[in-house]
Amino acid sequence: MKKKYSIFNIIKNAFSNNENWKKMWRNPEPRKFYDIIIIGGGGHGLGTAYYLAKEHGLKNIAVIEKGWLGGGNTGRNTTIIRSNYLWDESAHLYDHSLKLWENLSSELNYNVMFSQRGVLNLAHNEHDVKEIKRRVSANKLNGIDSHWADPKQIKKLVPIMNIENCRYPVLGASYQPRAGTARHDAVAWGYAMRADELGVDIIQNCEVKKIRTKNGKVYGIETTKGIIRAKRVGVVASGHTSVLAETAGIKLPLQSKPLQALVSEPIKPVINTVVMSNAVHAYVSQSDKGELVIGAGTDGYNSFTQRGGYNIVEDTLRAIIELYPIFGKMKMLRQWGGIVDICPDASPIISKCEIEGLYFNCGWGTGGFKATPGSANLFAYTVAKDNPHSINAPFSLERFVSGRLVDEHGAAAVAH
Amino acid sequence: MLLINCPYCGERDQSEFTNGGEAHVARPKDPSQVSDREWSEYVFIRANPKGIYYERWVHTHGCRKWFNAVRNTSTDEILKVYKIGDPPPPIKEFKNTLKSPSGEPDVGSGNFTVKKI
Numbered sequence: 001m002k003k004k005y006s007i008f009n010i011i012k013n014a015f016s017n018n019e020n021w022k023k024m025w026r027n028p029e030p031r032k033f034y035d036i037i038i039i040g041g042g043g044h045g046l047g048t049a050y051y052l053a054k055e056h057g058l059k060n061i062a063v064i065e066k067g068w069l070g071g072g073n074t075g076r077n078t079t080i081i082r083s084n085y086l087w088d089e090s091a092h093l094y095d096h097s098l099k100l101w102e103n104l105s106s107e108l109n110y111n112v113m114f115s116q117r118g119v120l121n122l123a124h125n126e127h128d129v130k131e132i133k134r135r136v137s138a139n140k141l142n143g144i145d146s147h148w149a150d151p152k153q154i155k156k157l158v159p160i161m162n163i164e165n166c167r168y169p170v171l172g173a174s175y176q177p178r179a180g181t182a183r184h185d186a187v188a189w190g191y192a193m194r195a196d197e198l199g200v201d202i203i204q205n206c207e208v209k210k211i212r213t214k215n216g217k218v219y220g221i222e223t224t225k226g227i228i229r230a231k232r233v234g235v236v237a238s239g240h241t242s243v244l245a246e247t248a249g250i251k252l253p254l255q256s257k258p259l260q261a262l263v264s265e266p267i268k269p270v271i272n273t274v275v276m277s278n279a280v281h282a283y284v285s286q287s288d289k290g291e292l293v294i295g296a297g298t299d300g301y302n303s304f305t306q307r308g309g310y311n312i313v314e315d316t317l318r319a320i321i322e323l324y325p326i327f328g329k330m331k332m333l334r335q336w337g338g339i340v341d342i343c344p345d346a347s348p349i350i351s352k353c354e355i356e357g358l359y360f361n362c363g364w365g366t367g368g369f370k371a372t373p374g375s376a377n378l379f380a381y382t383v384a385k386d387n388p389h390s391i392n393a394p395f396s397l398e399r400f401v402s403g404r405l406v407d408e409h410g411a412a413a414v415a416h
Numbered sequence: 417m418l419l420i421n422c423p424y425c426g427e428r429d430q431s432e433f434t435n436g437g438e439a440h441v442a443r444p445k446d447p448s449q450v451s452d453r454e455w456s457e458y459v460f461i462r463a464n465p466k467g468i469y470y471e472r473w474v475h476t477h478g479c480r481k482w483f484n485a486v487r488n489t490s491t492d493e494i495l496k497v498y499k500i501g502d503p504p505p506p507i508k509e510f511k512n513t514l515k516s517p518s519g520e521p522d523v524g525s526g527n528f529t530v531k532k533i
Contacts, residue, residue, distance in 0.1 A: 243465070302464060311417060
């Protein structure tokens with residue numbers, strides 16, 4: 001791997017006003033034919049291309065992106081990373097991802113600013129306490145560093161939290177120290193740069209209009225830059241996956257909804273962990289710039305507007321102020337929405353389908369960012385071997401027929 | 417935030433309503449006769465178009481009655497509201513200005529309703 005970034009490079013480039021840095025990736029025109037096309041240039045898609053080239057030694061790969069890299073949900077999430085999921089299948093999946101996160105900056109030689117600052121999932125009532133204790137036990141059995149924290153420990157970790165004098169007092173929490181946050185853009189850029197080095201063509205501003213099939217096999221894709229033939233096509237288009245699948249005649253059990261987030265004006269460090277609350281539905285962390293990153297819930301209706309309703313923002317902020325009265329007079333800088341694809345069981349789909357050579361990696365719903373490296377790694381395996389890895393085998397499309405769902409709705413501390 | 421014209425109460429704020437998902441989904445007449453796959457389609461698979469979408473709403477904090485609506489999911493524009501039991505208006509009735517299957521201009525991502533403003 002070419003080392004583009006080092007302290008010497010930074011010093012050298014400082015002398016030339018940082019004007020001579022090389023472009024991180026090429027901007028090629030699409031070829032007529034690729035062995036593998038990945039639709040979707042977010043973290044998951046670019047990562048998939050990277051692992052296909054790196055771990056499986058495959059060549060002639062393209063990533064097709066309709067906008068710019070990481071401009072969809074990769075750039076719209078609240079960057080929380082954790083693996084304290086209830087069910088074994090999910091715990092294995094998300095912990096696989098967390099382990100890759102831990103080594104990602106050095107693997108890519110690109111700082112993804114992965115910060116293991118821990119995550120608290122608060123309990124506000126007796127039921128929450130029981131559920132969370134159960135989840136902590138399940139996590140421990142799966143080798144995940146989750147433990148129960150009582151209100152005293154929470155107050156010590158987050159002194160600004162109002163745990164007693166509020167409508168929903170904090171009775172405890174699960175705490176996972178290995179969890180944390182990362183810089184979302186850097187993940188997409190890091191993967192893009194290294195995939196590009198390995199010969200992957202990254203094609204931006206190229207929207208896929210249709211997936212073409214012939215005799216039950218993938219034939220290629222129609223794009224705004226013409227028809228591109230391919231042997232295998234992997235779709236990683238989050239909210240728009242079901243729209244693309246429909247062009248190939250495949251119906252996916254997905255519903256696309258806006259999920260909103262907002263950031264405040266930057267302030268001095270006040271909160272050095274991630275705090276999520278299931279019952280009042282608000283989560284908060286502080287970015288390295290000092291902004292509070294606040295996540296809201298999904299809107300209650302299907303939509304592709306990347307916007308969402310203001311009532312959701314209002315509800316979230318109400319909960320935030322109740323938990324942290326100190327934030328009462330803060331101003332919010334930005335609010336935005338991303339279109340998430342939600343599965344009936346709130347677990348993802350990483351799967352083949354009835355069309356030969358067509359693969360889907362979707363349904364990440366409200367919790368895809370934390371899974372980026374794991375999802376990409378497993379999807380690359382699935383596409384390369386035409387067979388799922390044992391970790392993602394339970395996340396097949398077939399589970400909706402067999403009934404073997406991985407029901408993480410509510411089980412996984414809601415706002416994944 | 418949407419304003420929804422409840423056929424019983426008139427125009428109200430969306431926060432008074434709850435969305436009920438896709439409208440006109442028919443339960444198989446004889447569930448014991450359908451295959452697992454067909455049953456799975458009935459249980460789990462719902463339309464998720466970027467564009468014209470037929471959906472149900474209930475006026476939870478109002479008259480508590482259910483009704484149907486036709487909405488363009490790429491702009492959130494509500495095109496028609498009609499009562500439960502009324503036949504669904506034909507899709508031709510609504511001018512579909514969506515250019516590509518994903519409903520966005522030929523090049524470029526993002527939200528074109530916002531870009532227009």
